[in-house]
Amino acid sequence: KLPRVGRAGPIGYVWTVLRSVLDSDGLVTEGWERFDGKPFILPSMTGEWIVLGPEFVDLLRKSDDSVINAPKRNVELFQPAIMFGDIVSNPYHVGALIRSDLTKSLRSLVPEILEEAQLAIPDVLNIPGTEESIAVPLFDTMVRLLARVSNRAMIGAPGCRDEQFLQRQVSVAAQAIPMAQVLNWFPQFSKRAVWKLFSVLAGSKDECVRLLTPYVQSRIDYAQQDNPSTITDLLLRYAPEEDLTDARRLAIRVVHLNMASIHTSSIFTSHALFELARLPPAQLALIRADIEQAIDSEGGVCNKVAVGKFFLLDSLLKEVGRYHSLFAVGPSRVVLHETILANGTIIPRGSVVSLAPKPLHFNPKVYPDPMTFDPFRFAKLRHEGKLDGAKLDPASDVRNAFTSLSNDYIVFGVGMHACPGRFFAALKIKIILAEILMNYDLSFPAGESNTPKPFAFNVFTMPNPSARLVFRKRKV
Numbered sequence: 001k002l003p004r005v006g007r008a009g010p011i012g013y014v015w016t017v018l019r020s021v022l023d024s025d026g027l028v029t030e031g032w033e034r035f036d037g038k039p040f041i042l043p044s045m046t047g048e049w050i051v052l053g054p055e056f057v058d059l060l061r062k063s064d065d066s067v068i069n070a071p072k073r074n075v076e077l078f079q080p081a082i083m084f085g086d087i088v089s090n091p092y093h094v095g096a097l098i099r100s101d102l103t104k105s106l107r108s109l110v111p112e113i114l115e116e117a118q119l120a121i122p123d124v125l126n127i128p129g130t131e132e133s134i135a136v137p138l139f140d141t142m143v144r145l146l147a148r149v150s151n152r153a154m155i156g157a158p159g160c161r162d163e164q165f166l167q168r169q170v171s172v173a174a175q176a177i178p179m180a181q182v183l184n185w186f187p188q189f190s191k192r193a194v195w196k197l198f199s200v201l202a203g204s205k206d207e208c209v210r211l212l213t214p215y216v217q218s219r220i221d222y223a224q225q226d227n228p229s230t231i232t233d234l235l236l237r238y239a240p241e242e243d244l245t246d247a248r249r250l251a252i253r254v255v256h257l258n259m260a261s262i263h264t265s266s267i268f269t270s271h272a273l274f275e276l277a278r279l280p281p282a283q284l285a286l287i288r289a290d291i292e293q294a295i296d297s298e299g300g301v302c303n304k305v306a307v308g309k310f311f312l313l314d315s316l317l318k319e320v321g322r323y324h325s326l327f328a329v330g331p332s333r334v335v336l337h338e339t340i341l342a343n344g345t346i347i348p349r350g351s352v353v354s355l356a357p358k359p360l361h362f363n364p365k366v367y368p369d370p371m372t373f374d375p376f377r378f379a380k381l382r383h384e385g386k387l388d389g390a391k392l393d394p395a396s397d398v399r400n401a402f403t404s405l406s407n408d409y410i411v412f413g414v415g416m417h418a419c420p421g422r423f424f425a426a427l428k429i430k431i432i433l434a435e436i437l438m439n440y441d442l443s444f445p446a447g448e449s450n451t452p453k454p455f456a457f458n459v460f461t462m463p464n465p466s467a468r469l470v471f472r473k474r475k476v
């Protein structure tokens with residue numbers, strides 16, 4: 001019998017579930033303090049989550065899906081089978097493709113990502129010719145930017161600039177997560193009907209897939225297997241015959257991958273830009289100098305090695321992940337057989353076990369002065385207190401690099417199901433941020449908050465969608 005956070009009694013239960021829609025984070029903090037770091041139940045609109053403390057990170061990290069299972073949980077939480085059809089029985093587009101092929105191909109994708117970022121940033125900011133600056137709603141602008149830059153890697157040009165397709169893709173990605181949560185409120189037999197009704201009202205993925213299919217078809221026709229230039233080219237290596245002869249089927253996989261990729265990266269990029277806009281000028285100057293030095297060290301070319309030497313930006317991104325997690329609870333797994341935890345707690349079959357980032361990321365024993373956002377926290381750890389990163393080998397002390405996993409840092413999840421797209425995400429986010437930093441000064445619009453309150457829905461959090469940032473062309 002685990003304790004439950006929130007109010008007692010049946011009415012209290014309903015109240016807690018309703019509160020969890022907008023304040024899961026507050027409930028987790030409350031549960032953490034009230035139950036002294038012991039496991040507790042978080043009731044939510046998507047069922048009950050057993051929130052485990054730091055001593056159980058290893059339970060999830062070491063699990064091999066035989067008892068503590070991730071794929072079944074993801075199907076439950078994100079409802080891909082209802083929304084995307086049968087992509088679950090052979091999920092070839094999210095397995096080795098991302099884990100191995102994509103990560104190995106990142107070097108050759110850098111020039112494409114860089115070129116697209118250079119073209120797309122002025123387009124999405126759209127500063128009028130007569131003006132020097134513009135205030136834009138940041139998150140929405142970053143979603144459009146990330147959609148285009150990610151798709152340069154995903155399907156190449158000109159598809160990545162097809163506004164109609166990008167708009168549909170962004171809207172599919174925006175709807176999918178909240179809609180998956182809503183589908184969880186309905187019994188299994190009715191989910192398809194609910195999804196169909198919603199699709200009629202809000203537009204389904206089908207239009208997005210239709211717009212994307214010609215671009216995917218052209219990759220099937222012209223991609224060079226030994227010299228892949230897009231992620232779709234890599235996908236062709238794994239696609240079964242029926243997907244190669246029907247580009248529509250393959251396009252569904254690309255839309256699904258885009259969904260995993262665009263919003264997560266946009267959330268990170270937006271938080272990072274808000275933090276960069278708040279930094280004192282001296283710290284910003286250090287980050288800019290670090291980027292310049294890294295590119296100079298590669299003969300003035302911004303290649304993968306140079307991006308790997310953006311040590312201060314890497315540190316800032318890692319701190320963004322520590323400070324602003326994407327979720328109040330997660331990663332989560334479903335328990336397939338009754339399990340007894342080391343402390344004697346019995347976890348029944350079918351339960352959902354999860355980890356909460358806050359207790360880990362704000363643990364003062366691991367992160368001194370945890371409430372302070374310190375952009376150079378990880379750079380200092382990585383470089384023994386020195387900030388002169390460019391003299392170091394990028395491979396040095398990778399434990400504190402942005403994409404490294406640890407039991408004290410769960411932004412990308414844990415164990416064998418930790419995010420396989422994080423190296424691609426880190427690369428494109430760093431390239432975009434470096435381009436922005438080198439070409440624009442950032443500030444908050446006069447009279448608007450410089451600490452916009454994040455927006456939460458169920459267990460997920462994102463930057464405030466109405467918060468704006470001013471981009472002013474730099475005079476360099």
Ligand code: HEM
Nearest residue numbers: 094260261264265268331411412413414417418419421425
């Ligand atoms: C900053 C950006 C990103 C963040 C913060 C992020 C975060 C996460 C998290 C927390 C998980 C769950 C891990 C777990 O359950 O232990 C995950 C899984 C996953 N992510 Fe990401 N992600 C990001 C970008 C991407 C990108 C760009 C891609 C694709 C190119 C991607 C593809 C995936 C896939 C396929 C999984 C499922 C892995 C599995 O279940 O084995 N992610 N991500």
